[in-house]
Amino acid sequence: MSGRVLTRDGVLALVAEATRAGTRADLRRADLRWADLHEADLYGADLRGASLSCADLYGADLRGASLSWADLHEADLHGVDLRGASLSCADLYGADLRGASLSWADLHEADLHEADLRGANLRGADLYEADLRGANLRGADLYGADLSGTTCLSVTGLPSGPAVLVPLPDGWQLTVGCWSGTVEQLRALIAKDHGWPEAEGDQIAVRRPMLAALADMAEAWAAAQPHLLEAVQEKWGKTEVVC
Incomplete structure (x- = not known):
């Protein structure tokens, strides 16, 4: 899957195939820059190292997804469900995460520099050494979140x-x-x-x-x-x- 450019239909077809097989959709290192994946069902998908910069993921279901080392800078993640997802070391620079559900998500060492996290649910999230410089956290729920090593x-x-x-x-x-x-x-x-x-x-x-x-x-x-x-x-x- 490394470097392969995928369309919305291609992604959803892979997800459907994996669901039928009872496995996780393998989208590792996929090229999804500027992709239209709004409200897509990507539950549990393996997107480690994927390129998702400027992608439209508005309202997508990414619960339990693996997004470690993924490039999500300036992606539209408004209202996305990322509960329990792994985003360690992910690039979320300038990403729109307004109202996103990130409870118990793994965001340690993630780059959230200048990200928009207004109203996001970060209860219990692991933000250890995440870069939150310039991030907008107005209204974000940080109850129980690990903020060690952050700003x-x-x-x-x-x-x-x-x-x-x-x-x-x-x-x-x-x-x-x-x-x-x-x-x-x-x-x-x-x-x-x-x-x-x-x-x-x-x-x-x-x-x-x-x-x-x-x-x-x-x-x-x-x-x-x-x-x-x-x-x-x-x-x-x-x-x-x-x-």
């Missing part, structure tokens, strides 16, 4: 749930468990004795010092990493910054 600050082990600090076009956003806001908004919440999400009474007293320490850490991180915020704002436009 995001990730803190686990807090009673309130995992915490993530990410740069957005309008400033740094801190998410703790089910709560999201700015560092200043977290400090305002900490100062209150009521109105805490999922905490009251003695629980507030226990969580307050740890959240105060988190606020200090997040503030220090943002101050030490101004270039990360600048990269996002340069790509997506700068609005009023609240840090």
